[in-house]
Amino acid sequence: MIIATSITKRFGRVEAVSGVSFELGQGDALALWGSNGAGKTTLIRCLLGVVSSRGSATIGGIDVARRGRHARALVGYVPQELSFHDDARLGSSMALFTRLRRVSTGRAIESLETVGLRGHERKRVRDLSGGMKQRLALAVALLSDPPLIILDEPTSNLDADGRGEVVETLQRLRGQGKTLLFASHRPDEVISLADRVLVMERGRVVRDTTPSDLWPTEKPVQVVRLYLEMANESDAADALRESGHAVHLNGHGLCVAVPRDRKAEPISILERRDIRVRDIEVLDDVEIKESQR
Amino acid sequence: MSTIELKRSMFHEAVSKSPSFISGVCSFAKREFRDALSSKWFLLYTLAFTILAVGVSYLSLSGVGSHGFAGFGRTAAGLLNLIMLVVPLMALSAGAGSIAGERERGTLLYMLSQPVSRTQVLLGKYLGLGVALVCSLCIGFGVSAAVLAWRAGGVGVGSYAMLIGFTSMLALAMLSLGILISVVSRRSSVATGIALFVWLSLVFVSDLGLMASSVLFKLRVQEIFALAIVNPLQSFKMGVIVNMNASLDVLGPVGAYASQTLGDALPWILGGTLGAWIIFPLGLSILLFSRRSSV
Numbered sequence: 332m333i334i335a336t337s338i339t340k341r342f343g344r345v346e347a348v349s350g351v352s353f354e355l356g357q358g359d360a361l362a363l364w365g366s367n368g369a370g371k372t373t374l375i376r377c378l379l380g381v382v383s384s385r386g387s388a389t390i391g392g393i394d395v396a397r398r399g400r401h402a403r404a405l406v407g408y409v410p411q412e413l414s415f416h417d418d419a420r421l422g423s424s425m426a427l428f429t430r431l432r433r434v435s436t437g438r439a440i441e442s443l444e445t446v447g448l449r450g451h452e453r454k455r456v457r458d459l460s461g462g463m464k465q466r467l468a469l470a471v472a473l474l475s476d477p478p479l480i481i482l483d484e485p486t487s488n489l490d491a492d493g494r495g496e497v498v499e500t501l502q503r504l505r506g507q508g509k510t511l512l513f514a515s516h517r518p519d520e521v522i523s524l525a526d527r528v529l530v531m532e533r534g535r536v537v538r539d540t541t542p543s544d545l546w547p548t549e550k551p552v553q554v555v556r557l558y559l560e561m562a563n564e565s566d567a568a569d570a571l572r573e574s575g576h577a578v579h580l581n582g583h584g585l586c587v588a589v590p591r592d593r594k595a596e597p598i599s600i601l602e603r604r605d606i607r608v609r610d611i612e613v614l615d616d617v618e619i620k621e622s623q624r
Numbered sequence: 625m626s627t628i629e630l631k632r633s634m635f636h637e638a639v640s641k642s643p644s645f646i647s648g649v650c651s652f653a654k655r656e657f658r659d660a661l662s663s664k665w666f667l668l669y670t671l672a673f674t675i676l677a678v679g680v681s682y683l684s685l686s687g688v689g690s691h692g693f694a695g696f697g698r699t700a701a702g703l704l705n706l707i708m709l710v711v712p713l714m715a716l717s718a719g720a721g722s723i724a725g726e727r728e729r730g731t732l733l734y735m736l737s738q739p740v741s742r743t744q745v746l747l748g749k750y751l752g753l754g755v756a757l758v759c760s761l762c763i764g765f766g767v768s769a770a771v772l773a774w775r776a777g778g779v780g781v782g783s784y785a786m787l788i789g790f791t792s793m794l795a796l797a798m799l800s801l802g803i804l805i806s807v808v809s810r811r812s813s814v815a816t817g818i819a820l821f822v823w824l825s826l827v828f829v830s831d832l833g834l835m836a837s838s839v840l841f842k843l844r845v846q847e848i849f850a851l852a853i854v855n856p857l858q859s860f861k862m863g864v865i866v867n868m869n870a871s872l873d874v875l876g877p878v879g880a881y882a883s884q885t886l887g888d889a890l891p892w893i894l895g896g897t898l899g900a901w902i903i904f905p906l907g908l909s910i911l912l913f914s915r916r917s918s919v
Binding site for chain 1: 627630631634635637638639640641642643647648651654655658659662663729730731733734736737738739740741916917918919
């Protein structure tokens, strides 16, 4: 579905994406994982042909640089920051995308129903909550029933319930054979949705792996997110890795996979190193079992 | 299914799900027009232009007590100065805020991630804003015509339609320039600043510059005429005066030279200059916008 070859994007002197190559088959799900500034969003924009880049990218065999308009017709895109005209009503926003995607009004209603926004058509976009806006973006992405869905941190504005609903919708889409490419900061999402993970650092792909390899354990685990002073994050990651924990820094704290009955262990390890933990969040129930590896 | 068959079916799916060029442009134009109608700038400019146009019409007629077409001629002269001041400001600021504003809000990125080209987005915005501007002017002219009909007992329909036509061309030319400014500016505040500077230059500075240049460099009359019509506002002014069957002699030796040497070709040259001011900035905008490496 996607073939990316040596995608490189520079902004002035900064190389935001550097020689990224990968292939994504039809029906597969690929997660982009990395800290803020790792190049995930820029890579997505290059793949969509919204920003020009060196290298080549094809979607469904269509060259994005030469036939971007047609390549994008195969993609439903959910951006990181929701970008609808605030004054427009939800119904009229959908009407524009209905015309651009060449689908019927009935299909738009169906799409709104799928994401639970049916009946809100008269509301102005500025009056929608963050979660509703995110669901609206998902409704637009699903309008033309595209074979590929690209999502840039799709649950960043959602609470736990909203996150669960979106993940459930995406799982259902996977079940229908859709191809997914998404950037995420949440290990639970990556584990429950992706077959593969591209770990990015400073614009490069440093690992092409699976979620279970990224958080390896044979016992059921949970992922906890530790919030520390920024200056201590890298020392803390080293200390936890030395103790045998799988750790990932992703710009939103430190994600650590821990056995379910020893969730406080990372805190005591860090206390011994005089690193203070400001806050802790136990992410949604995630189990990585042997069968998934 | 073989790889080639799969690619072929994907391509057919992609083509069937992309809007045609015209339909994509029209979709954006509709949205832009609807947004403009509900925006404060549109209401404010329409109101301001209508009040000023009615004011000028009323005062010019009541001052001389003239009737019929003669009365309209005097009113048109008053309207001409008003149009040259207000219309470029309306169109330049509307154009300048368009692309840069959408870029700043992040909506441009989202639009460009749809199955449309950059040219479709830009042309759609131009058309939508253009139609909104012309509607705004028509409201002003319509109310002003009603005042003329009431006070002077009639309006020279042909001359009035010509005035509306030339004013619409001026608005579209200034909108083109505004969009060009918007394409090259990263922020909408910068675009608005540049648009105001351009407006000031066209309205005030270019006239003074031309006067100073003609004295300093001892320019010949044909050179002064050529330099004058480079300014779309001057082309507009001369075009309206010529088309109202009035003599360009009122503009001094340069006007007299233009009337005598160019004769019947003059209205076409002036209309063509305005047309070029519509086409070239818009064409350049499309070229620059399509070649932008980022949003």
